Each structure stands twice: as structure tokens, then as C-alpha cells.
Amino acid sequence: MKFSVKRSELVNKLNIVSRAISGKVMIPILTGIKISVTDSDLTLIGSNSEISIKTVLSNTPEKQENLVIAEKGEIVANANFFTNIIKRLSGDRVDITTEGSQIKIVAGKSEFMVSGQSADNYPQLPRIDDLDSISLSSKQLIDIIGETIRSVSIQDSRPLLTGIHFIIDNEQLKAVSTDSHRLSQRITQISSANSADVVVPGRTLTELRALLEGIDQLNLQFDQSQLLVDLGQTTFYSRLLEGQYPDTDRLIPSESTTGFVIDAAQLASSLDRVSLVAHQSGNLVAKFTIKQGKLTISTAQSEVGKVSEELSIDHFIGQDLEISFNPDFVRDALSSIAEEQLNFSFTTNLRPFVIRPASFSDNNKVQLITPVRTF
Amino acid sequence: MKFSVKRSELVNKLNIVSRAISGKVMIPILTGIKISVTDSDLTLIGSNSEISIKTVLSNTPEKQENLVIAEKGEIVANANFFTNIIKRLSGDRVDITTEGSQIKIVAGKSEFMVSGQSADNYPQLPRIDDLDSISLSSKQLIDIIGETIRSVSIQDSRPLLTGIHFIIDNEQLKAVSTDSHRLSQRITQISSANSADVVVPGRTLTELRALLEGIDQLNLQFDQSQLLVDLGQTTFYSRLLEGQYPDTDRLIPSESTTGFVIDAAQLASSLDRVSLVAHQSGNLVAKFTIKQGKLTISTAQSEVGKVSEELSIDHFIGQDLEISFNPDFVRDALSSIAEEQLNFSFTTNLRPFVIRPASFSDNNKVQLITPVRTF
Numbered sequence: 123m124k125f126s127v128k129r130s131e132l133v134n135k136l137n138i139v140s141r142a143i144s145g146k147v148m149i150p151i152l153t154g155i156k157i158s159v160t161d162s163d164l165t166l167i168g169s170n171s172e173i174s175i176k177t178v179l180s181n182t183p184e185k186q187e188n189l190v191i192a193e194k195g196e197i198v199a200n201a202n203f204f205t206n207i208i209k210r211l212s213g214d215r216v217d218i219t220t221e222g223s224q225i226k227i228v229a230g231k232s233e234f235m236v237s238g239q240s241a242d243n244y245p246q247l248p249r250i251d252d253l254d255s256i257s258l259s260s261k262q263l264i265d266i267i268g269e270t271i272r273s274v275s276i277q278d279s280r281p282l283l284t285g286i287h288f289i290i291d292n293e294q295l296k297a298v299s300t301d302s303h304r305l306s307q308r309i310t311q312i313s314s315a316n317s318a319d320v321v322v323p324g325r326t327l328t329e330l331r332a333l334l335e336g337i338d339q340l341n342l343q344f345d346q347s348q349l350l351v352d353l354g355q356t357t358f359y360s361r362l363l364e365g366q367y368p369d370t371d372r373l374i375p376s377e378s379t380t381g382f383v384i385d386a387a388q389l390a391s392s393l394d395r396v397s398l399v400a401h402q403s404g405n406l407v408a409k410f411t412i413k414q415g416k417l418t419i420s421t422a423q424s425e426v427g428k429v430s431e432e433l434s435i436d437h438f439i440g441q442d443l444e445i446s447f448n449p450d451f452v453r454d455a456l457s458s459i460a461e462e463q464l465n466f467s468f469t470t471n472l473r474p475f476v477i478r479p480a481s482f483s484d485n486n487k488v489q490l491i492t493p494v495r496t497f
Numbered sequence: 498m499k500f501s502v503k504r505s506e507l508v509n510k511l512n513i514v515s516r517a518i519s520g521k522v523m524i525p526i527l528t529g530i531k532i533s534v535t536d537s538d539l540t541l542i543g544s545n546s547e548i549s550i551k552t553v554l555s556n557t558p559e560k561q562e563n564l565v566i567a568e569k570g571e572i573v574a575n576a577n578f579f580t581n582i583i584k585r586l587s588g589d590r591v592d593i594t595t596e597g598s599q600i601k602i603v604a605g606k607s608e609f610m611v612s613g614q615s616a617d618n619y620p621q622l623p624r625i626d627d628l629d630s631i632s633l634s635s636k637q638l639i640d641i642i643g644e645t646i647r648s649v650s651i652q653d654s655r656p657l658l659t660g661i662h663f664i665i666d667n668e669q670l671k672a673v674s675t676d677s678h679r680l681s682q683r684i685t686q687i688s689s690a691n692s693a694d695v696v697v698p699g700r701t702l703t704e705l706r707a708l709l710e711g712i713d714q715l716n717l718q719f720d721q722s723q724l725l726v727d728l729g730q731t732t733f734y735s736r737l738l739e740g741q742y743p744d745t746d747r748l749i750p751s752e753s754t755t756g757f758v759i760d761a762a763q764l765a766s767s768l769d770r771v772s773l774v775a776h777q778s779g780n781l782v783a784k785f786t787i788k789q790g791k792l793t794i795s796t797a798q799s800e801v802g803k804v805s806e807e808l809s810i811d812h813f814i815g816q817d818l819e820i821s822f823n824p825d826f827v828r829d830a831l832s833s834i835a836e837e838q839l840n841f842s843f844t845t846n847l848r849p850f851v852i853r854p855a856s857f858s859d860n861n862k863v864q865l866i867t868p869v870r871t872f
Contacts, residue, residue, distance in 0.1 A: 203777050203801075210770050224802070232770055236802030395585050395607055402578050426578075427599070427611030 123195025139168030142175040154198035174359040196241035255341040274324035275301035285321035287367040305490040326360035378467035380440035408449040445471040455489035498570025514543030517550040529573035549734040571616035630716040649699035650676035660696035662742040680865040701735035753842035755815035783824040820846040830864035
């Protein structure tokens with residue numbers, strides 16, 4: 123293998139595949155990046171066995187200076203070490219040659235010779251049966267992930283809840299996550315007539331989101347156990363979580379007895395202060411008191427202290443209410459929805475309450491939070 | 498105690514005293530900040546028993562809006578918790594009142610009531626006998642610390658080496674540090690006729706440096722066991738390290754048999770690459786090869802690989818040489834000196850070599866590095 127490449131292009135590609143690489147893999151060769159060169163392409167692959175990322179740099183006539191291939195071949199290079207070397211080299215170009223299992227890296231007056239591993243032992247990429255694909259804009263997927271990722275469970279006791287449930291049907295994509303204390307739902311209109319029902323690991327979507335910058339349109343393909351995302355030069359693979367995700371539609375209340383509209387920035391600032399007292403005590407509870415159309419947020423923690431703030435609300439309807447909740451969950455919901463005006467609706471202080479954008483009355487953007495029982 | 502204060506002023510003052518506060522103190526009350534109010538001043542004190550910082554906000558007629566005192570008193574507030582509350586409040590002003598051992602904090606529509614502790618139990622600040630003081634510009638002290646702090650030992654086996662040795666005499670301040678593998682020395686001309694010979698803990702100087710921004714001139718005072726730095730509104734106290742610092746003058750070679758001048762940026766960039774291979778192997782060794790007026794830097798590590806780079810040098814004098822060293826020490830020395838052109842001078846490959854600014858031939862700015870024996 124022997125090629126010369128524009129260093130900035132190689133650094134970009136290494137940054138992409140490095141997102142799949144974890145220090146904590148059971149298969150030693152997966153600490154490496156597979157580098158393959160054909161007559162026309164340089165392909166890099168990184169994987170942690172759950173997520174795999176492949177990216178291709180082509181030897182196109184328009185941009186011949188990007189990649190000049192002298193000899194085909196493949197090798198596996200230590201991911202961090204190789205990437206750090208390429209990043210710290212001086213000069214625009216780097217020449218890479220294999221000599222047996224050694225990799226020679228030359229740029230400017232620097233010459234490295236580092237150990238590689240045979241690419242024969244590198245696992246194959248997953249195969250996805252050629253199903254119909256679902257086309258989506260990158261912006262749509264960024265919004266979907268942003269609005270649902272925070273409610274993904276971080277506990278392994280119910281593995282399915284560590285993922286986001288995607289239900290694609292009737293030109294609609296519904297994404298739902300819940301850690302059983304709160305729930306996020308986002309419904310997006312899409313133009314695909316295909317359907318699917320899968321659970322994608324939350325970590326997968328966090329890594330995928332990081333690859334979407336500069337991408338316009340993408341294609342999703344699913345089979346029973348794998349997701350493939352086609353981003354053009356880059357292809358992203360992830361295993362899916364298997365099993366039956368709980369029915370969440372029945373959890374979203376269809377009625378409310380108390381409601382108001384509130385400025386999100388005002389509430390976020392209050393929550394940040396109230397959280398200080400809750401976190402200082404280790405007891406993550408705050409309380410909304412709604413009385414005669416006025417809203418107070420407060421917490422009182424013996425030993426530590428107490429805080430109380432009055433908030434301005436609009437469009438108050440319904441009955442007085444006292445309800446306790448985890449302030450971090452409401453703070454997260456505000457970050458997830460990212461709208462200036464929010465509608466809160468409550469039934470009783472034992473039932474989940476719902477946060478929606480003030481301009482939405484449907485269930486397209488929902489953050490649902492279960493209250494904390496304090497008695 | 499009852500006062501009203503401009504919030505941004507209080508945040509500034511809290512940031513200053515917080516630098517002395519550590520989560521790992523043996524004396525529980527030192528996790529707090531002592532707040533004292535007299536008829537004319539608000540004083541804050543933070544301490545970790547090694548370092549103490551006192552800062553004063555005065556009720557001056559010109560800036561009356563900064564501080565309005567209604568009632569004298571003092572209390573100790575939990576440092577992190579109180580500081581975070583003040584930082585996250587909305588509005589320009591904050592009103593602080595004590596009610597027994599409780600502290601009431603009111604700003605805008607927020608009202609906090611948090612637990613404090615009696616100031617009676619807070620330790621007294623160290624007393625420094627009224628010795629002659631040494632005046633220094635803030636810039637001089639920043640340079641002295643920056644050029645010597647990296648050679649301070651981080652190991653407790655020889656406690657004196659965890660400090661910087663200050664020798665003040667004859668209108669000269671000599672600062673020296675060594676971890677026994679390398680040595681940094683900086684001599685500064687000062688206008689004080691007083692003399693002193695003390696060892697200041699490295700951590701003290703790191704914290705002190707952080708307080709020097711915006712300060713023009715400062716005064717140092719020492720007694721046998723304490724340092725006091727007068728920064729105007731802020732006073733910084735530190736204990737000194739006791740004992741006889743080793744004689745370091747005899748360690749700096751007065752002759753050399755090989756020498757050259759090199760561009761610091763070029764060498765730093767090469768060292769960063771060579772260090773990658775050394776760090777990957779865990780064996781922190783690199784080698785200068787000086788042959789017929791040419792300099793090569795290299796390292797070869799079995800298992801990991803090797804790297805070699807040719808460097809441009811000027812003003813070469815003397816004999817060929819091969820010398821092995823810890824590349825991190827040379828990299829640190831480059832950061833410490835922070836000059837564009839450096840002079841390296843060597844005797845044999847067993848004796849320490851010296852790095853100075855190319856424009857200096859005296860010992861006012863010295864970085865000395867002991868070679869690594871590789872045979």
C-alpha cells in the first residue's frame with residue numbers, strides 16, 4: 123500500500139471514523155482504524171462492534187491533489203496514535219507506505235515508522251438486506267435526536283429503554299424515549315411511504331448526530347437487527363435493540379385541569395437556582411404552587427436551606443395545584459423543546475404533566491414528566 | 498448583619514477568595530467563606546490552612562451603589578453553594594441578611610434562606626511580623642512564576658523541592674526550582690534593598706499568579722514561616738516551606754563543548770511529534786544527534802515504532818554529540834522560556850545541558866536538563 127494524501131482531508135476522515143472507536147472494546151483489533159486503498163479510493167473504517175463508521179475519499183479527476191494512489195493494499199493502524207501523528211505533522215501532504223506490518227509516514231522532514239496489524243483479522247461490516255430506504259433531511263434528524271435523547275434511560279436494567287423508539291408509517295416518523303420517569307415524543311412529517319418499527323440505541327444517535335454537520339440529506343435503512351445511515355461519502359452502521367418497546371401512547375394524558383403558558387428562559391433561570399438547593403441536599407425535588415393564577419417555584423431542604431421564586435404566567439386556566447417534581451427533568455425538557463413560550467398542562471398532582479410548545483396543541487412535540495410523591 | 502451589594506462586585510470578590518478554598522481540608526469550617534461587615538467595609542476570607550485570601554469591598558462615597566451597609570456582623574457561608582447562588586441570581590443587586598445562623602439572600606423575585614456557621618469558629622489569619630517589604634511589578638512576578646513553576650517537584654519525598662527558592666539580595670531576586678531531573682532559574686533586577694531567603698510552595702504561586710490579572714504593583718513580606726502578598730484590596734497569605742534548599746549554583750555548567758541556536762517553534766513542533774512515540778511506548782526518551790553541524794531528533798521504541806526529524810540550526814560550535822533526554826522536559830523548558838530563538842549548550846552526554854534565550858549569555862534565564870542514561 124502506498125499513497126499520498128492532502129493532510130487536512132485525511133484528518134477530516136480520521137475524525138469521522140474515530141467517533142466509532144472506544145477504548146473499552148473486547149476485540150483488540152477494534153482499537154485500530156482499517157485503512158484500505160484501491161485503484162480509485164481510500165477507505166477508512168472504525169468500529170466498536172456496536173457502531174461502525176466507513177468513510178471514503180475518492181481519487182476524483184477534479185480534485186486529484188487530494189489523493190494520489192501508487193499501490194493498493196490495506197492495513198490496520200492504532201487509532202489514537204496514528205490520528206495524533208497525522209494531526210501533528212507539519213506540511214500539507216503526507217505519504218503513507220506499508221512495509222510488511224509497518225506503516226511509514228512521511229511529511230516534511232518527519233519520518234515515522236509505526237507498527238500496524240494485518241487487515242485480514244478486521245471484522246466485516248454488517249450486511250443490511252437491501253430494504254427500501256427512508257429519506258430525511260439532516261436538520262430533521264438533528265431535531266428528532268435533540269428532542270428525545272435526554273429521556274433515554276442510562277440504566278441497563280431495562281435495555282430497550284436505553285434506545286429511542288422510531289415508528290415510521292403513513293409518511294410520519296414518530297420518535298419516543300422514556301426512562302420511565304419522563305417521556306419525550308417528536309412526530310415529524312416525512313415524504314417516505316415505507317414503514318419501520320425499531321429501537322435505536324441512544325449512544326448510536328449521539329454519535330450519529332455529531333456526523334451530521336455539513337450534511338444535507340441522508341437515507342436510513344433498517345433490517346431486524348441493524349441500522350444503516352447513508353451520509354454520502356460516509357456510511358454509519360449500528361446494531362438495533364431487540365424486543366417490544368412499551369406502548370407509550372396511552373401514557374400521554376388527553377385532558378388537563380390546570381394549565382398555563384410560561385416564558386422558557388424565565389423558567390430555566392429559576393430552575394437553575396432552585397436546583398442549587400436541591401442538588402446541595404441531594405434530594406432532587408422542587409414544587410410548583412399554582413394559586414389564584416399565580417405560580418411559585420420552591421424547594422425547602424432541611425440542613426441546607428430553602429428558596430422560593432414567583433414566576434409570571436399567561437393564559438392560566440383551571441384549578442389551584444401543588445405538584446412536586448425533579449427540577450432536572452423540567453430543565454432537560456426545556457432544553458429538549460427549545461421554544462420560547464411553553465404550555466404546561468396538569469391533571470392531579472399524582473399524574474404526569476405535559477410540556478408542549480405554546481403554539482402546538484397536538485402531540486407532535488411532547489415532554490411528559492411524572493411527579494415526585496412527597497407524602 | 499445586613500447589607501446590599503452590587504452583584505457583579507460580590508461575584509468578583511467571591512471568585513478571588515474561592516481560589517484559596519479546597520474540597521479536601523481537614524477543618525470543616527474552611528469549606529466556608531467568612532463574610533464580615535463593619536460600618537465601612539465588606540470583607541471576605543477564604544482559606545485552606547496553607548493559603549488564605551482576604552479581600553475587601555469598601556463603602557466609598559464615590560461608589561456608594563457598590564455597597565450599602567445597614568447592620569454590622571459576620572457569618573461563614575458554604576463557599577461553593579453560596580457562590581453559585583450569587584452567580585445564578587438575576588438582577589444587578591443582592592440583599593444579604595443574617596437571621597441567627599441562617600443567611601437570607603434576596604434578588605429580584607428570588608428569595609433564598611441558607612444555613613451558615615458562626616464566624617467565631619473561623620481561624621484567625623496568620624500574623625506577619627512587620628518586616629520590610631519588597632516591591633515588585635505584577636508582570637515581573639508573572640514572568641518569574643512562569644519560568645520556574647514547571648521544574649517544581651510534584652513528589653512529596655523531598656518536600657522542599659515542591660517549592661520555588663527565592664533569594665533576594667543586592668537589588669536582585671533569584672528564583673530557582675528543581676525536581677532533581679531539571680532546574681529552572683530566573684534572576685530579576687528589583688529596586689528593593691531588603692534581603693530574604695525563603696522557599697514558597699509551588700501551589701501557592703500558581704494560585705497567586707491567578708490573582709495578578711489587573712494588578713499593577715504588589716508588595717511581598719516574609720517572616721520565618723509565612724508569606725504575605727499585598728495586592729491592594731486583596732491580601733494573600735501562604736505558609737512557607739521550612740529547611741535549607743540545596744545549593745543549585747554549582748549545578749549550572751560554566752563551560753560547553755557543543756552548542757547551537759535553534760528556532761523554538763520548529764523544535765516545539767518536532768518535540769510534539771517525537772513525544773507521541775515516546776508516550777505511546779511509556780518510555781519517555783528522545784535523542785539529539787549532532788553530526789557535522791546537523792541536528793536530528795529521534796526516538797525508537799520497540800513494539801510501537803520510531804520517528805526521526807532533521808532540524809535547522811544556526812551558530813553551531815564544537816563537537817559531534819549524541820544525547821538522550823526526556824522530551825517532555827525540553828518541551829516544558831521551551832514553554833518556560835518563551836523566546837523565539839534559543840541557545841542550547843552541552844558538555845558530555847552524561848552532564849546536564851542548558852537552554853537559554855539566544856540573546857542571553859548570563860544565567861538570568863536558565864533551563865537545565867539532566868540527560869537520560871540509555872546504556
